[in-house]
Amino acid sequence: MRWRKISDAVVRRLPIYLRVLDEIAQNDESALISSQELGNKAGVGPALVRKDLAWFGEFGKQGVGYEVEYLRSELRKILNLESEIKVALVGVGSLGLALTRYNVKRYSEDDSFNLHIVALFDDDPNKIGNTVEGIEIHPFSKVEEIIPQEGIQMAILTVPGSEAQRVADTLVKYGVKAFLNFAPTKLNVPPHVHVASSDLSLELQRLAYYLQD
Amino acid sequence: MRWRKISDAVVRRLPIYLRVLDEIAQNDESALISSQELGNKAGVGPALVRKDLAWFGEFGKQGVGYEVEYLRSELRKILNLESEIKVALVGVGSLGLALTRYNVKRYSEDDSFNLHIVALFDDDPNKIGNTVEGIEIHPFSKVEEIIPQEGIQMAILTVPGSEAQRVADTLVKYGVKAFLNFAPTKLNVPPHVHVASSDLSLELQRLAYYLQD
Structure with missing residues (x-):
């Protein structure tokens, strides 16, 4: 299911709420949480919490709060976290390696984490055929075959x-619909494709501004 | 120099403009650029480009555009990119290692990149005393001594x-004023301290939402 009119800003906050709920549920499965407390822990105001969650139905009870387990499972459904999502990573340099190791560790240790790198691509002849955490590195020309075959919809770019x-x-062209882009470039993609960018140099340069007296 | 009233949203776009100008200046040092073209390449509208740059003075000429080299050097001054900024990294796991290698490479190859990791901290006894790209790994207790001594104002957290x-x-407590935080936690810091967060799991979960039909 997909709520097409939900703004990106709301979608951006939902995983933050989910993380707060995950932490609480670890200690107390039958906990209740107020919008005030959820907002505090997520770093947003209680009114915004109520407004965000109201998009998806009536989760809370006035004066009682939200049932943590119920809200958590609803958010997981809304965010499409209930089924495995297969991910490809392109560019197996030092950052690509680190991200692959991190992902494999997280995926194996955390039952509620459903994003899974299943294929690596790199055009360096010294890397092709090697494996990282059991995942083979293919030449990029194999994308055509492997992306549809594995049903991969998301890609991490560390090129x-x-x-x-x-x-x-x-x-x-071969079916990827979402990118996590670490390359220092703005990607032009068709409207049905989504891009999240993580540009470390830009973040560092932005922070430098604030070091001035 | 620091323009205290500039909003975070503006500060966030300035490094993006700078990157566009850097690319153009590589090929043509005496180029001119219109707000339209700068906006297109930066992914924002031309009116917003003009408004953002107007905060800092009169850079452009009506009907002519901006002198790329001049605007570039002014943006570098505004963003505090003219002097070396020393950075500490805490948590030398796989992500910390990758970021250190990336930073050292970038700093040595790119004269205009002024952020430099100069100290690593980790409490793993197997790591303490080792070096990464020539940078020593210290126990975290040494922060007290090394941060003021080196004049470190920025830290990358991969803990x-x-x-x-x-x-x-x-x-x-020992003088850090800006963080690039990779830990999956919201940091509470005093008002004079700035945090940029890069949370890969949150980004991936947000993208998963858009894979639904």
Whole structure:
């Protein structure tokens, strides 16, 4: 299910709420939580919490709060976290390696984490055929075959900036609908494709501004 | 210099403009650019480009555009990118390692990149005393001595979520004023301290939402 009119800003906050609920549920499965407390822990105001959750139905009870377990399972359904999502990573440099190891560890240890890197791509002949945590590194030309075959819908890009657009275009062609982009480039994608960017240099440069007296 | 009334949203866009200008200046040092073209490449509208840059003075000429080199050097001054900024990284796991390698490479290859990891901290006895790209790994207790001595104002946190707040509190106490936080936790910091968060799991979960039909 998908609520097409929900704004990106709301979708951005839902995983933050979910994390707060996950933490509480670990200690107390029958806990209740007020919008005030959920807001405090998520770093947003209680009115916004109520407004965000109201998009999806009537979860809370006035004066009682939300049942943590129920709200948690509803948020997981809304966010599409109930079924496995297969992910490809392109560009197995040091960042790509670290992200793959992190993902495999997280996926194996955390039952509620459903995003799973299943294929790696890199065009360096010294890397092709090697495995990382049991996942094989393929040449990029194999995208055509592996993306549809594995049903991969999401890709992590850890390629140089100059390669990112070309790589993204090819992945979109074979069925990828969401990117987590670490390349220092703005990707142009069709409207049905979503991109989240994580650009470490931009973040660091932004922070430098605030170091001035 | 620091323009205290500039909003975070503006500060967030300035490094994006700078990157566009950097790319153009590589090919043509005497280029001119219109707000339309700068906006297109940065992914924002031309009116917003003009408004953002107007905060800092009169850079452009009507009907002519901006001188790329001049605007670039002004943006670098505004963003505090002209002097070296020393950075500490805490938590030398796989992500911390990858970020350190990336930073050292970038800092050595790119003259215009001024953020430099100069100290690593980790409490794993197997790591203490080792070096990564020539940078020594210290026990966290040495923060007290090394942060003021090196004049470190910025820190990258790649520690577990459960450690992040304690680590941040200690770093703030000894003079850190900006964090790039990779730990899956919201940090509480005093008003003079700035935090940028890069939470990969949250980004992936947010993208999962958009994979639904």
